[in-house]
Amino acid sequence: xxxxxxxxxxxxxxxxxxxxxxxxxxxxxxxxxxxxxxxxxxxxxxxxxxxxxxxxxxxxxxxxxxxxxxxxxxxxxxxxxxxxxxxxxxxxxxxxxxxxxxxxxxxxxxxxxxxxxxxxxxxxxxxxxxxxxxxxxxxxxxxxxxxxxxxxxxxxxxxxxxxxxxxxxxxxxxxxxxxx
Amino acid sequence: xxxxxxxxxxxxxxxxxxxxxxxxxxxxxxxxxxxxxxxxxxxxxxxxxxxxxxxxxxxxxxxxxxxxxxxxxxxxxxxxxxxxxxxxxxxxxxxxxxxxxxxxxxxxxxxxxxxxxxxxxxxxxxxxxxxxxxxxxxxxxxxxxxxxxxxxxxxxxxxxxxxxxxxxxxxxxxxxxxxxxxxxxxxxxxxxxxxxxxxxxxxxxxxxxxxxxxxxxxxxxxxxxxxxxxxxxxxxxxxxxxxxxxxxxxxxxxxxxxxxxxxxxxxxxxxxxxxxxxxxxxxxxxxxxxxxxxxxxxxxxxxxxxxxxxxxxxxxxxxxxxxxxxxxxxxxxxxxxxxxxxxxxxxxxxxxxxxxxx
Ligand SMILES: [Zn+2]
Ligand SMILES: [Zn+2]
Numbered sequence: 001x002x003x004x005x006x007x008x009x010x011x012x013x014x015x016x017x018x019x020x021x022x023x024x025x026x027x028x029x030x031x032x033x034x035x036x037x038x039x040x041x042x043x044x045x046x047x048x049x050x051x052x053x054x055x056x057x058x059x060x061x062x063x064x065x066x067x068x069x070x071x072x073x074x075x076x077x078x079x080x081x082x083x084x085x086x087x088x089x090x091x092x093x094x095x096x097x098x099x100x101x102x103x104x105x106x107x108x109x110x111x112x113x114x115x116x117x118x119x120x121x122x123x124x125x126x127x128x129x130x131x132x133x134x135x136x137x138x139x140x141x142x143x144x145x146x147x148x149x150x151x152x153x154x155x156x157x158x159x160x161x162x163x164x165x166x167x168x169x170x171x172x173x174x175x176x177x178x179x180x
Numbered sequence: 181x182x183x184x185x186x187x188x189x190x191x192x193x194x195x196x197x198x199x200x201x202x203x204x205x206x207x208x209x210x211x212x213x214x215x216x217x218x219x220x221x222x223x224x225x226x227x228x229x230x231x232x233x234x235x236x237x238x239x240x241x242x243x244x245x246x247x248x249x250x251x252x253x254x255x256x257x258x259x260x261x262x263x264x265x266x267x268x269x270x271x272x273x274x275x276x277x278x279x280x281x282x283x284x285x286x287x288x289x290x291x292x293x294x295x296x297x298x299x300x301x302x303x304x305x306x307x308x309x310x311x312x313x314x315x316x317x318x319x320x321x322x323x324x325x326x327x328x329x330x331x332x333x334x335x336x337x338x339x340x341x342x343x344x345x346x347x348x349x350x351x352x353x354x355x356x357x358x359x360x361x362x363x364x365x366x367x368x369x370x371x372x373x374x375x376x377x378x379x380x381x382x383x384x385x386x387x388x389x390x391x392x393x394x395x396x397x398x399x400x401x402x403x404x405x406x407x408x409x410x411x412x413x414x415x416x417x418x419x420x421x422x423x424x425x426x427x428x429x430x431x432x433x434x435x436x437x438x439x440x441x442x443x444x445x446x447x448x449x450x451x452x453x454x455x456x457x458x459x460x461x462x463x464x465x466x467x468x469x470x471x472x473x474x475x476x477x478x479x480x481x482x483x484x485x486x487x488x489x490x491x492x493x494x495x496x497x498x499x500x501x502x503x504x505x506x507x508x509x510x511x512x513x514x515x516x517x518x519x520x521x522x523x524x525x526x527x528x529x530x531x532x533x534x535x536x537x538x
Contacts, residue, residue, distance in 0.1 A: 001378075119341050
């Protein structure tokens, strides 16, 4: 497949783009991808700028979307001062708090960038409160338990259930400790 | 300085080893993006905040070590000249982006150059590990240990729902970018690679041709990496990538067998012509160098060439890049001078190899 921009080099960068609600596939070579702003200098293969502007100009006008758009005009992170409009232009957050400030507006973006996903499923820092770590462990164990039961591996299931109990216990203890 | 001496300093020690499937997979890399909890990201952080992070890293991690990774050296970009920075870029120890951020950028590099931790790049921390050949799981496991080590001293920006918070929305969640560098000459020669790329892309993976100033996959080297970082565990991300790489290895081996069956003589001719060019040319551009190195590498893998080791190709890939040439020449070179110098360095390297034979 040849690059659709220069028609000279083979297309090595491929992705889908949504602009104004229309999905199109892009096949370009590395150089054109850079020149046209589809990829940043290093590795991000999306032009977030295009993605963001595409996402929020879908033309539909439900009440909910209208009020979200109104909010976007005034939304500003009180930790770093980044406005929503700056974020949409740069495609980059200013600080960790931006994630909370812009929270209501991020799911569509994350879904586009991460194939429909909006929630973290991976590693958890041990220091970030063992609470989060334990809750995540609990969730994982429960999935494992369901799988064990489905596989009729009842000995494993019993073991996993014991693990769940002990995690629940320590989680409970910690939460009480936090209250006092 | 003799070429041998220069090489020993120029080549990352880990690059000298052959890893699993190293006839096709040159290296595996895992990178984790992390940020400090209470400091704005480098994009907008104030100078004092960036300076604090630099001092923190220098104080806490300079000359430290963990596991087998000994002696981390803290290098400030501001202390390097532009050729030195470019050398680090060509060794893949830092990104071009970090090299540009001269004032507050730094890197913590392990002595064997397998680990490098970029400080104040797009994120406060970008920790990366390299392994020779196809070793994604090992790379992930060791990256986790590195992460835990850093975490003993750092409170990361983390959110239960969104995971590790990063400057760019494309990295949020795991902050993980895993990639492998693959040499796929037979798939490229038979143009099969072009048909496979869109399918790989659909799986949330990205394929890029790498290195050189040009656009295409110069030297038939492709980098495959994950695009999605949110909503999947690190293990799943690695698993997906691993699966696709395994398929590509299978297809590449198959394509090589077919090429050998159907046009062995033509292939042999191509390999030895390239070998001849590398051994005898007096002026050679980087693009032609990459093509010839690819052919010779294939020639070694297919058994046409037995008298040179594959590691010299790894070396030459690194050494023939502009900053390395200048570093060895000890002066700035015009593009034309580089082509002449590159040809003589390659000749010298092959001569050295032949001397070792006897
Ligand atoms: Zn192009
Ligand atoms: Zn902010």
